[in-house]
Amino acid sequence: MKILVTVKQVTAVDDEFEIDGLAIDDRYVTADLNEWDEYAVEAAVQLAESFDNVEVVTVTIGDADTEETIRQALAKGADRAVRVWDDALADTAMLDPATKARLLAAVAREEDPDLVLTGVQSADDSLGATGLTLAEQLGMEWAAVVNDLELAPDEGVAHVHRELEGGVEELTDVQLPAVLTIQTGINDPRYASLRGIRQAQSKDLAVKGLGDLGLDASALASPLEQTSLYEPEAEGEATLYEGAAEETAGELAGMLREKGVGQ
Amino acid sequence: MTVLTVAEHRRGELRDVSQELVAAGRALADATGGDLHVAVISGPVEEYADDLNRDGVETIHTVAHGEEFNHDVYTQAVAQLADAVDPTVLLMPNSVNGLDYAPAVASRLGRPLVTDAVGLAYDDELTVTRELYGSKVETTIDVHAEQAAVTLRPAEWPAAEGTGDADIEPFDADIDESQVRSTVTGFQEVGNGDVDIADADVLVSVGRGIDEEENLDLVRDLADALGATLSASRPIIDNGWLPKDRQVGQSGKVVTPDVYIAIGISGAVQHVAGMKGAETIVAINNDPNAPIFDIADYGIVDDLFDVVPALIEEFEG
Numbered sequence: 001m002k003i004l005v006t007v008k009q010v011t012a013v014d015d016e017f018e019i020d021g022l023a024i025d026d027r028y029v030t031a032d033l034n035e036w037d038e039y040a041v042e043a044a045v046q047l048a049e050s051f052d053n054v055e056v057v058t059v060t061i062g063d064a065d066t067e068e069t070i071r072q073a074l075a076k077g078a079d080r081a082v083r084v085w086d087d088a089l090a091d092t093a094m095l096d097p098a099t100k101a102r103l104l105a106a107v108a109r110e111e112d113p114d115l116v117l118t119g120v121q122s123a124d125d126s127l128g129a130t131g132l133t134l135a136e137q138l139g140m141e142w143a144a145v146v147n148d149l150e151l152a153p154d155e156g157v158a159h160v161h162r163e164l165e166g167g168v169e170e171l172t173d174v175q176l177p178a179v180l181t182i183q184t185g186i187n188d189p190r191y192a193s194l195r196g197i198r199q200a201q202s203k204d205l206a207v208k209g210l211g212d213l214g215l216d217a218s219a220l221a222s223p224l225e226q227t228s229l230y231e232p233e234a235e236g237e238a239t240l241y242e243g244a245a246e247e248t249a250g251e252l253a254g255m256l257r258e259k260g261v262g263q
Numbered sequence: 264m265t266v267l268t269v270a271e272h273r274r275g276e277l278r279d280v281s282q283e284l285v286a287a288g289r290a291l292a293d294a295t296g297g298d299l300h301v302a303v304i305s306g307p308v309e310e311y312a313d314d315l316n317r318d319g320v321e322t323i324h325t326v327a328h329g330e331e332f333n334h335d336v337y338t339q340a341v342a343q344l345a346d347a348v349d350p351t352v353l354l355m356p357n358s359v360n361g362l363d364y365a366p367a368v369a370s371r372l373g374r375p376l377v378t379d380a381v382g383l384a385y386d387d388e389l390t391v392t393r394e395l396y397g398s399k400v401e402t403t404i405d406v407h408a409e410q411a412a413v414t415l416r417p418a419e420w421p422a423a424e425g426t427g428d429a430d431i432e433p434f435d436a437d438i439d440e441s442q443v444r445s446t447v448t449g450f451q452e453v454g455n456g457d458v459d460i461a462d463a464d465v466l467v468s469v470g471r472g473i474d475e476e477e478n479l480d481l482v483r484d485l486a487d488a489l490g491a492t493l494s495a496s497r498p499i500i501d502n503g504w505l506p507k508d509r510q511v512g513q514s515g516k517v518v519t520p521d522v523y524i525a526i527g528i529s530g531a532v533q534h535v536a537g538m539k540g541a542e543t544i545v546a547i548n549n550d551p552n553a554p555i556f557d558i559a560d561y562g563i564v565d566d567l568f569d570v571v572p573a574l575i576e577e578f579e580g
Contacts, residue, residue, distance in 0.1 A: 011396070012396075013396045013397075013399050013400075015549070015550040015551070015552060015553075016552070017399070019400065022402075024396065024400070095404060096375065096376075097366060097376060097378075098369075098370065098375065098376070101370070120362075123396075123397065124395060124396055125395060126378075126379060126394070126395070126397075127378050127379075128357070128362045128378050128379065129362065129365070129366035129369075129376055129378050129414075130366075131366075132362070132363070132364075132365075132366035132367050132370075133366045133367070133369070133370045133376070135367065136366065136367040136370035136371060137370060141335075141444040141445055142334070142363075142367070143334075143363070143445065144334075144359065144362050144363040145359045145362065145363070161451065162359065162363070163359065163514050164273070164359050164360070164450075164514070165358065165359060165513050165514060166513075166514070166516075166517065167452060167453040167507070167508075167510075167514065167515055167516060168273075168450055168451070168452055168453075169450065169451045169452075169453070170332075170447055170449075170450055171447065171448045171449045171450065171451060172445050172446065172447050172448065173445060173446045173448060174444070174445045175444040175445065181362075184497070184498075184501045185497070185500060185501035188503060222375070223375045223406055223407040223408040224375055224377065224404050224405075224406060224407075225404065225405045225407060226402055226403070226404055227390070227403045227404065227405050228402060228403045229395070229400055229401075229402045230400065230401055230402075231399070231400055231401075231552075232394075232398075232400070232401045234556070234557060235557040235558075236556045236557040236558070236559060236562075237560075238546070238556050238559040238560055238561060238562040239560065239561050239562070240556075240561075240562045240563070240564060241561070241562070241563050242564075245565055245566075245569035245570045245572075245573045246573050248563045248565060248570060248573075249563075249570050249573030249574040249576070249577055250573075250577060252545065252561065252563060252570075252574060252577075253574060253577035253578060255561060256489070256522065256545075259521065259522055259543060260521075261465050261489050261490070261491070261522055262488065262489045262490055262578045
């Protein structure tokens with residue numbers, strides 16, 4: 001059995017930041033593995049531990065700077081990685097799930113996985129659509145926002161829970177092969193061991209360009225164009241208490257007492 | 264231009280976002296003097312259609328197939344409806360179920376998809392406003408295409424009002440059962456533990472800013488000093504530091520206490536959906552740009568590890 005896990009290096013923005021054109025100024029960003037993907041990787045590694053002969057392959061779209069982040073997944077137990085990159089991608093705003101899915105689908109067709117796990121969304125762009133778009137392009141079944149997963153390869157299904165709004169979970173049987181988008185909290189992602197980190201350095205990380213995947217620049221064409229990026233106007237009308245903690249806490253306590261709190 | 268919206272329901276009830284889609288769809292259609300169509304699929308569709316018959320709705324298409332949401336049925340039915348109605352913009356909810364069919368539908372129809380819209384405008388072409396980086400910034404996206412699909416963030420638009428005179432037309436969707444490759448077998452509710460946070464008058468709610476599990480004692484002490492109940496945002500539950508029944512937000516509980524004190528909670532949209540109905544909202548957070556301050560009535564921009572002990576001292580000292 002082969003499990004393909006999509007992973008992404010995401011950008012976190014500092015509390016205070018500046019905008020440079022259509023992006024956040026580089027000085028105010030840090031890179032990390034997408035939180036949802038950490039849970040997807042853990043889900044895959046747990047399946048590899050539960051069943052015999054499972055290979056876990058990660059795939060990402062990113063330049064060479066993302067390799068360190070991507071190796072985190074290898075350190076946690078993924079067997080090998082594929083990184084899709086091409087100079088043509090440097091100028092492509094990845095805001096179209098169809099574009100991302102085309103690149104990922106090309107890798108998936110080469111790998112022919114039984115199961116594809118993605119995060120529900122990425123922390124920076126929050127499209128929430130790449131996994132399903134990938135499923136549709138591959139002709140696979142899918143389930144979105146999965147917070148419980150029990151794989152039954154003998155039955156050819158995955159028994160999943162989908163986390164609906166309002167504390168309700170939907171219990172669904174999904175035919176394999178399938179793409180499942182994994183919600184945070186589904187498991188307890190492990191920390192990479194020192195041994196895992198060492199081993200990750202020697203695991204296979206293949207870099208594939210558009211040509212390697214049988215694609216050309218037309219795969220990157222998108223009708224979506226980002227035209228502005230700005231800080232929304234603060235809508236807040238909050239009364240802010242200012243000063244040292246003793247003072248602000250005192251003022252807040254006074255307000256709370258007026259509301260009858262702590263009486 | 265024509266707009267088609269897809270209603271959402273669960274276990275016999277239309278969800279609020281359905282009427283918000285009608286309102287947003289109406290505004291979009293009005294911008295060009297076009298027609299608004301609404302689709303409702305599965306369950307008691309006639310009953311839902313009556314409810315969706317609001318001012319300005321031209322036609323409501325009903326698809327009587329099954330009871331509950333099934334994404335394979337929805338994907339086929341919505342794709343066929345979009346072919347029949349041929350809308351310029353196909354509007355779907357950015358809900359958990361919306362995200363379980365909208366991308367597949369858009370992909371099948373070859374339409375570009377923009378998710379989680381918080382603003383829509385049309386001037387020769389569609390422009391969608393959405394957020395990036397956890398609501399820190401907004402971006403506008405121009406859609407250079409004849410037709411598009413969009414998912415709409417819930418609770419951003421008002422509900423549609425008035426009574427309309429829409430035609431209610433059954434739509435004979437041709438559902439290929441061999442392509443229905445998933446089966447919903449049931450629902451499960453998250454149980455209540457010893458307390459129901461929805462009943463509390465005062466909630467002390469803790470988020471990611473608390474950093475470590477052992478620091479939870481600090482907010483427990485505050486809750487005790489205030490006679491309040493302890494609740495939390497998603498990361499605390501995901502980490503297993505508090506049980507699921509303490510979670511406030513879209514996937515947890517919706518709470519409406521007299522006083523809600525958010526400590527180290529940034530105020531992501533999913534969290535706000537669960538607590539914006541609180542009478543008085545207090546936020547303590549060291550990020551002045553945290554979205555929680557947009558909905559707070561009172562706030563302190565400071566380190567919670569300085570403010571919370573001082574606050575406990577106020578009530579116990």
